Amino acid sequence: MNNPALQTTKDGFLIDSAQWTKDVAIQLAQIDAIELTPEHWEIIHFIRSYYSRFNHLPNARLFVKAVKTELGKERGNSLYLYRLFPDGPAKYACKFAGLPKPPGCL
Numbered sequence: 332m333n334n335p336a337l338q339t340t341k342d343g344f345l346i347d348s349a350q351w352t353k354d355v356a357i358q359l360a361q362i363d364a365i366e367l368t369p370e371h372w373e374i375i376h377f378i379r380s381y382y383s384r385f386n387h388l389p390n391a392r393l394f395v396k397a398v399k400t401e402l403g404k405e406r407g408n409s410l411y412l413y414r415l416f417p418d419g420p421a422k423y424a425c426k427f428a429g430l431p432k433p434p435g436c437l
Contacts (some may be wrong), residue, residue: 344425344432351429360427363418367390367427371415377401379419383426388433396419 337355338346339384344363345351356375366373381397382388389397406412411433412420421433 340432342426342432345429348429348431355429356427363423363426365416365423365427368415371427373402373406374398374415374420374424378424378430379397379428382425382428384431388425388430389421390433390435391419391421392422393418394433 337350337358339345339359343359345355346360357367357432360371367372377398378388379392381401385387386396395409397407398412409420412424413415416423425431425433
């Protein structure tokens with residue numbers, strides 16, 4: 332990672348979510364070869380807001396349902412979310428959002 336002061340878990344999640352910034356998200360995404368687009372940012376901001384409101388993270392199925400409820404069926408479906416985050420939408424949205432690994436993610 333470009334910023335050695337950032338500590339991450341072995342899976343690349345921030346240990347201290349207070350260190351999260353937009354630049355940190357970009358760095359984390361670059362490690363996974365993902366260039367963040369406005370569509371990614373919409374999901375990243377959504378999951379940060381969700382975590383702030385409910386103080387927990389949804390599992391993968393609930394994540395899709397929550398996105399659908401909040402952002403509409405065009406975005407709240409697995410095909411759309413996997414296009415943005417091919418290796419796991421909930422996992423990588425949380426990772427780039429500076430949040431802990433969601434339940435049920437390997």
